[in-house]
Amino acid sequence: xxxFDVYPLNDICIEKAAGSYVWDNKGEKYLDLYxxxxxxxxxxxxxxxxxxxxxxxxxxxxxxxxxxxPLQVELAEKLGKVSGKEDxxxxxxxxxxxxxxxxxxxxxxxxGRKKIIAFKKAxxxxxxxxxxxxxxxxIVAPVNETDNVIFLPFNNEAxxxxxxxxxQISSVIIEGIQGVxxxxxxxxxxxxxxxxxxxxxxxxxxxxxxxCGYGRSGKFYSHDFAGxxxxxxxxxxxxxxxxxxxxxxxxxxxxxxxxxxGTTFGGNHLAxxxxxxxxxVIEQEDLINNAKNIGxxxxxxxxxxxxxxxxxxxxxMIGIDLPDExxxxxxxxxxxxxIFTGEAKPNVIRLLPALNITKTEADFFLQAIKTELNP
Ligand SMILES: Cc1ncc(COP(=O)(O)O)c(C=O)c1O
Numbered sequence: 001x002x003x004f005d006v007y008p009l010n011d012i013c014i015e016k017a018a019g020s021y022v023w024d025n026k027g028e029k030y031l032d033l034y035x036x037x038x039x040x041x042x043x044x045x046x047x048x049x050x051x052x053x054x055x056x057x058x059x060x061x062x063x064x065x066x067x068x069x070p071l072q073v074e075l076a077e078k079l080g081k082v083s084g085k086e087d088x089x090x091x092x093x094x095x096x097x098x099x100x101x102x103x104x105x106x107x108x109x110x111x112g113r114k115k116i117i118a119f120k121k122a123x124x125x126x127x128x129x130x131x132x133x134x135x136x137x138x139i140v141a142p143v144n145e146t147d148n149v150i151f152l153p154f155n156n157e158a159x160x161x162x163x164x165x166x167x168q169i170s171s172v173i174i175e176g177i178q179g180v181x182x183x184x185x186x187x188x189x190x191x192x193x194x195x196x197x198x199x200x201x202x203x204x205x206x207x208x209x210x211x212c213g214y215g216r217s218g219k220f221y222s223h224d225f226a227g228x229x230x231x232x233x234x235x236x237x238x239x240x241x242x243x244x245x246x247x248x249x250x251x252x253x254x255x256x257x258x259x260x261x262g263t264t265f266g267g268n269h270l271a272x273x274x275x276x277x278x279x280x281v282i283e284q285e286d287l288i289n290n291a292k293n294i295g296x297x298x299x300x301x302x303x304x305x306x307x308x309x310x311x312x313x314x315x316x317m318i319g320i321d322l323p324d325e326x327x328x329x330x331x332x333x334x335x336x337x338x339i340f341t342g343e344a345k346p347n348v349i350r351l352l353p354a355l356n357i358t359k360t361e362a363d364f365f366l367q368a369i370k371t372e373l374n375p
């Protein structure tokens with residue numbers, strides 16, 4: 001059998017990883033500022049993470065959600081504390097799309113409505129409702145097309161107010177910082193407006209924190225910069241440092257009913273052990289502050305460099321918007337300087353490194369990109 005060929009691949013085979021570095025099968029070392037797409041939050045093969053998963057695997061790796069799993073309770077308590085939302089409720093699942101799918105569905109159960117507001121350039125995943133709320137017709141199959149999603153311009157308060165007047169809105173879903181959309185921040189007053197309109201109309205505010213959450217922005221949820229709470233936060237990528245786990249954190253105003261949501265794999269013992277290890281390291285190593293400090297430093301230094309159109313983002317979610325003539329920089333960083341970065345169309349380099357990246361590693365990258373910007 002062949003692989004179903006859905007990804008254009010770089011001709012690199014990673015065999016080993018530690019901290020912010022990965023090594024290929026020829027022994028070549030790379031600095032990883034991509035983290036496999038914002039997934040590596042506490043660094044590759046962190047010793048505490050490896051130990052906790054290994055120990056758990058010797059006890060029990062999986063049993064279903066039909067029994068009590070104390071590790072889930074421990075995870076809920078820890079996540080509540082680290083995220084500053086201790087009165088919220090946790091539902092565990094397996095991927096970012098699944099988290100958003102459950103968030104949108106739960107909102108509709110809550111208020112009995114169908115209409116969802118999403119925004120231009122949003123990305124929320126590839127499953128049915130999540131992809132319908134994603135602004136990319138190329139990945140929406142005919143079966144996913146629905147009139148229930150209304151796309152509005154990002155950061156446009158007047159359009160938002162108008163949509164609330166015209167439709168019975170169930171939920172508004174928004175990334176605090178658009179990732180695939182090119183690292184674009186939702187404005188604080190826009191998020192505050194979403195909060196007040198959702199309160200006025202009893203709609204549900206869903207903060208997609210799959211990419212911008214889990215401390216990456218310098219706060220646990222990037223939406224926190226606006227000083228208002230969402231009703232549901234979805235999270236995934238950084239949560240398991242590569243172990244597939246995702247979740248929604250749900251406001252106390254939304255009451256659960258048996259069987260309204262469910263999953264086979266979500267919240268299994270091994271996944272909980274991975275997620276607990278991540279939160280323990282985030283706390284012990286003060287990684288949210290490190291994300292802020294190194295992020296501020298990188299953004300400040302990048303803004304001094306020539307030939308960049310714009311530097312955007314917060315903490316360790318940074319977009320470097322380059323002019324068309326510099327469309328080779330990302331490839332040159334990888335093949336000449338051995339640095340992995342991410343990208344967003346048309347020509348934005350995305351930095352999504354581990355939250356424990358050091359200043360020395362940041363400086364290595366700054367030196368490399370400087371040489372590429374001055375051809
Ligand atoms: C903001 C956002 N939401 C949802 C998703 C979907 O997550 P997953 O690929 O784990 O389903 C992504 C993935 O890139 C994302 O960036």
